Amino acid sequence: MTGEALSDDYSQALAQLADRAGIAVDWTDARGRPQRVQDDSLRALLHALELPAGTVEQLRESAGRLAHDDAPHDGLVIAETDAPIALSGTSERSFELLGENGETRGVVADSVQEGGVRLPPLQAPGYYRLRAGSHEWTLAVAPRHCPGIADVMQAGSPRAWGVAAQLYSLRRPHEANPARAAGLGDFTALAQFATAAASQGATAVAISPVHAMFAADPSRYSPYAPSSRLFLNTLYADPCAILGEQKVGAVLQSLGMGDEAMRLDDLPLIDWPAVARLRMKVMRRLYDDFRTDATPAQHADLQGFRVAGGEPLESHARFEALHARHLPPLGDAADWRHWPTDLRDPTGPGVRAWAHAHDKDVAFHIFLQWLAARGLEQAQHSARSAGMAIGLIGDLAVGTDPGGSHAWSRQADILGDLSPGAPPDVYNPLGQSWGLTAFSPRSLKRNGYAAFLEMLRAALAYTGGLRIDHVLALARMWLVPAGASPREGAYLRYPMDDMLRLVALEAWRHRAIIVGENLGTVPEGFNDRIERAGILGMSVLWFQREGWGDPTPFQAPQAWPRASVAMTSTHDLPTVTGWWDGTDIAWRSRLQLLAEDEAESSLYAQRDRDRGALWQAIRQAGCAAPDAPAEPPGEAPVEQALQFVGRAASPLVIVPAEDLVAVHEQPNMPGTIDQHPNWRRRLEANAAQLFDAEPVRRRVAALTHGRSTAS
Numbered sequence: 001m002t003g004e005a006l007s008d009d010y011s012q013a014l015a016q017l018a019d020r021a022g023i024a025v026d027w028t029d030a031r032g033r034p035q036r037v038q039d040d041s042l043r044a045l046l047h048a049l050e051l052p053a054g055t056v057e058q059l060r061e062s063a064g065r066l067a068h069d070d071a072p073h074d075g076l077v078i079a080e081t082d083a084p085i086a087l088s089g090t091s092e093r094s095f096e097l098l099g100e101n102g103e104t105r106g107v108v109a110d111s112v113q114e115g116g117v118r119l120p121p122l123q124a125p126g127y128y129r130l131r132a133g134s135h136e137w138t139l140a141v142a143p144r145h146c147p148g149i150a151d152v153m154q155a156g157s158p159r160a161w162g163v164a165a166q167l168y169s170l171r172r173p174h175e176a177n178p179a180r181a182a183g184l185g186d187f188t189a190l191a192q193f194a195t196a197a198a199s200q201g202a203t204a205v206a207i208s209p210v211h212a213m214f215a216a217d218p219s220r221y222s223p224y225a226p227s228s229r230l231f232l233n234t235l236y237a238d239p240c241a242i243l244g245e246q247k248v249g250a251v252l253q254s255l256g257m258g259d260e261a262m263r264l265d266d267l268p269l270i271d272w273p274a275v276a277r278l279r280m281k282v283m284r285r286l287y288d289d290f291r292t293d294a295t296p297a298q299h300a301d302l303q304g305f306r307v308a309g310g311e312p313l314e315s316h317a318r319f320e321a322l323h324a325r326h327l328p329p330l331g332d333a334a335d336w337r338h339w340p341t342d343l344r345d346p347t348g349p350g351v352r353a354w355a356h357a358h359d360k361d362v363a364f365h366i367f368l369q370w371l372a373a374r375g376l377e378q379a380q381h382s383a384r385s386a387g388m389a390i391g392l393i394g395d396l397a398v399g400t401d402p403g404g405s406h407a408w409s410r411q412a413d414i415l416g417d418l419s420p421g422a423p424p425d426v427y428n429p430l431g432q433s434w435g436l437t438a439f440s441p442r443s444l445k446r447n448g449y450a451a452f453l454e455m456l457r458a459a460l461a462y463t464g465g466l467r468i469d470h471v472l473a474l475a476r477m478w479l480v481p482a483g484a485s486p487r488e489g490a491y492l493r494y495p496m497d498d499m500l501r502l503v504a505l506e507a508w509r510h511r512a513i514i515v516g517e518n519l520g521t522v523p524e525g526f527n528d529r530i531e532r533a534g535i536l537g538m539s540v541l542w543f544q545r546e547g548w549g550d551p552t553p554f555q556a557p558q559a560w561p562r563a564s565v566a567m568t569s570t571h572d573l574p575t576v577t578g579w580w581d582g583t584d585i586a587w588r589s590r591l592q593l594l595a596e597d598e599a600e601s602s603l604y605a606q607r608d609r610d611r612g613a614l615w616q617a618i619r620q621a622g623c624a625a626p627d628a629p630a631e632p633p634g635e636a637p638v639e640q641a642l643q644f645v646g647r648a649a650s651p652l653v654i655v656p657a658e659d660l661v662a663v664h665e666q667p668n669m670p671g672t673i674d675q676h677p678n679w680r681r682r683l684e685a686n687a688a689q690l691f692d693a694e695p696v697r698r699r700v701a702a703l704t705h706g707r708s709t710a711s
Contacts, residue, residue, distance in 0.1 A: 011039055013059050018042045020066050021049055022493035030425035037490040044481035045490055048417040049442055076448030078140045078498050081125055088116035092132035100126050125508050142501035145534025146514045149651035153389040159707045161653045162204030163197050166667050170687040174265055178258035179240055179249040181265035183275035187375030188238040191382035193687035198386035200691050200700050206393040206654050216324035218276030224397045227404030230458045231316050234368035237375050239286055251285045269680040287367050305370045315346050315409040317365035318355045335403035346409045376462040393465035398473055399436030413443045413451035418479040421486050431486025438477055441494045460510040471516030474499045475526055500533040515565050537564040541645055551609040554617035557647040558711050566648035568659050571667040578664040580636035582607050591675045618644050638662045639702040646706020660696050
């Protein structure tokens with residue numbers, strides 16, 4: 001056989017292995033052109049999936065590993081209520097079923113099938129243990145769909161509304177008291193904001209991600225690039241809520257940092273490093289005092305929190321303490337993959353010995369998580385107590401920093417050498433690599449989705465709903481090998497049906513709604529599938545167009561998808577005022593973010609035509625005054641736009657706080673880091689008083705009027 005033939009045979013076998021592993025060897029780009037992933041990229045992706053493919057022999061061995069993965073074995077079996085349960089790898093007929101309530105009963109298989117048996121359906125969702133002989137399985141019996149808005153509100157045809165808030169942007173009055181000067185929004189400000197929103201009739205507050213960041217490196221503050229999705233950003237903890245203002249004030253005074261706290265709190269843009277340095281010093285002193293001065297009830301609550309947190313909490317606290325110790329000497333190389341070898345294994349003797357020798361440092365970070373968890377829990381309690389049927393809707397980031405706590409503590413579940421991203425498209429001709437991590441689908445299935453469930457439960461612990469960022473990742477994800485161009489990535493399939501059923505089960509257990517960020521180009525049938533699972537999509541004003549023409553007409557609100565949350569905008573898109581005035585175009589031009597075929601003048605001209613199209617849609621929907629002129633007004637018609645979106649057929653409308661106060665600037669400018677003040681802008685009004693301003697009241701009235709007339 002010639003070398004060329006051998007190469008062809010190898011490439012064919014490589015493509016077959018990649019396809020079996022879930023890699024889309026052939027795909028279609030945004031322009032409809034067929035593409036094929038190169039062999040080098042396939043080898044890199046397979047290697048990250050623990051399927052070496054450098055030689056023909058490795059191909060055979062990796063194919064054997066995949067066959068072993070597919071073989072029946074004890075573990076997690078996922079089913080739906082009222083549907084027969086297929087159990088592979090056994091011919092047993094009689095089983096013992098143990099429910100979560102401790103009740104045990106016998107179950108007899110309906111029939112024996114090739115390679116397994118079929119059990120009768122179970123009506124109650126939940127987790128069960130199933131035993132037969134020496135074998136044992138876990139059954140995850142999921143409801144057909146997640147709870148909907150109607151289920152949570154106990155209303156037949158809800159027309160609810162809520163507010164989206166960038167948590168860090170919220171202010172609360174400090175009244176010249178340094179103890180109340182947080183320097184950024186915290187969970188106390190969130191509780192106040194939720195209470196105020198509820199008083200106006202809001203049923204939910206959607207918040208930016210509150211995942212744990214890097215306590216020792218506050219220069220990394222993007223909420224979508226966290227250290228861990230299992231724990232909280234402790235900068236959002238308000239120690240006054242548990243320890244009292246007097247105690248916090250005394251510590252600030254003793255450290256001589258009261259004036260600095262006031263200065264930082266009055267800044268229009270958050271100085272994350274300075275705020276973090278101040279708060280960590282204060283928290284350290286508070287913890288030292290807590291060890292000797294706390295009440296027995298406080299000690300007991302913290303200890304109970306630590307015990308309940310178990311290994312995940314201990315691992316995260318150990319990481320934070322280790323990271324703080326390694327950051328000064330290593331600087332930018334503080335990534336745990338550069339630590340001494342014996343500290344890279346979170347379960348190894350080196351880490352255990354280090355943690356024992358530095359128990360106070362580890363305990364300090366558990367103390368911080370305790371303060372944060374109790375604060376978020378209280379914010380949700382405040383929202384529900386004020387009358388919100390849903391309360392807080394959390395935000396689940398699509399991945400974590402590969403140098404962070406989650407990647408360190410869950411190495412077997414993480415694809416550390418691959419980054420999620422996006423292939424080249426019209427707007428990003430070079431593609432995108434987000435520098436994050438993703439779960440390994442092989443590991444998820446092999447380990448009974450333990451890491452996925454752990455993350456879902458953490459995200460739903462203190463909320464009434466959850467937005468899943470880039471929900472398309474439940475079906476497929478564009479993954480880029482380390483050091484490669486985004487063009488050299490490929491789509492990796494994920495076990496979507498299993499993951500959707502587990503999302504529905506956990507949502508049911510927490511009585512929470514689920515929203516999926518499904519903007520952009522989605523695979524055919526994807527939106528129908530998540531709709532059947534009860535996951536609400538997102539409908540954003542700027543994208544709700546139909547028909548043809550220049551400009552493309554805006555869709556009438558009653559025609560918007562019913563299985564979605566309607567929104568004016570998102571954190572990555574311009575506000576209503578900013579869109580109307582072209583603030584986003586000015587930023588893109590200033591930062592040289594325009595595509596080669598885009599000219600600033602043509603973009604402004606296009607925006608002028610789009611303004612006319614939106615104004616026409618607003619008038620046709622009856623959301624402008626009867627005598628309103630046909631030409632669009634000079635000022636942004638924020639009230640009319642809110643009423644327009646309020647009339648959407650969706651069961652829930654969520655309006656960004658930035659649109660309620662009509663600011664020009666958006667929270668984040670995609671494609672930038674330091675060039676634009678991403679994740680730093682603060683609202684001027686205090687959280688508890690934001691709805692007191694007359695312009696805000698008019699906008700809320702317009703929104704609620706739209707909701708009351710929605711069809």
